[in-house]
Amino acid sequence: MDVKEALAKRQSIRAYRPEPVAREVIERILEAAGKSPSGVNMQPWEIVVVQGQAKDALCQKVEKAFLEDLDDPADYQYYPEKWIEPFKSRRMACGLQMYEALGIERKDKERRKGQWAANYRAFDAPVVIYFLMKNHFGEGTYLDFGMFIQSIALAAVEEGLGTCIQAALADYPTIVKEAIGYADKDHRLVCGMALGYPDMEHPSNTYRTPREPISAFTTFID
């Protein structure tokens, strides 16, 4: 598979088949993603791969925290505080597309909340990867993490796997860090990623999100 094919094929997968992912497959993906660039080759990324009963137990705790409205905000602000156009409309369209595919009506708050809660189970993927960054690092390190995370997502495509990069998995960081051995470390939880074999029959995975033409975000100066 070439790079452009992997880029075109990658999509956020929000429903998975139950089969586990073999350790050597995960290691192949991580080996490839470890080749990602980072400023002065710092390789600042740290990850925790959680599967099996440990994954179920942690996700249950986090989903419960969400359903009980527990106050444990993310370690940093990912989304803008105030939404401006055109991002506000794109965000709305993104949600609408998903709810439409799932047949969830706009006013059906219960089912919408249920679908959001599925985030905290990593959409029932067999594997969750948590990304952790030392608080020591500056803002630039988020760039390095982005490179690494996208590399994992692309290498996973080549292995026939699906991913969903999830800011939601950075919520409830106290609970997550306690469960993954980071309670006493000085790290922020950057995000999580669901990983597993995609269930392509599931309505969540049957649509693709649109993109702007390159003219919308590019200035050529010749």
Ligand SMILES: Cc1cc2nc3c(=O)[nH]c(=O)nc-3n(C[C@H](O)[C@H](O)[C@H](O)COP(=O)(O)O)c2cc1C
């Ligand atoms: C950093 C980051 C955080 C994201 N967080 C979530 C999330 O919490 N829940 C979710 O369902 N999707 C999440 N997504 C997926 C985006 O919604 C998705 O990438 C976007 O709509 C484009 O769709 P595509 O990935 O299918 O191409 C996130 C993506 C990125 C890059």
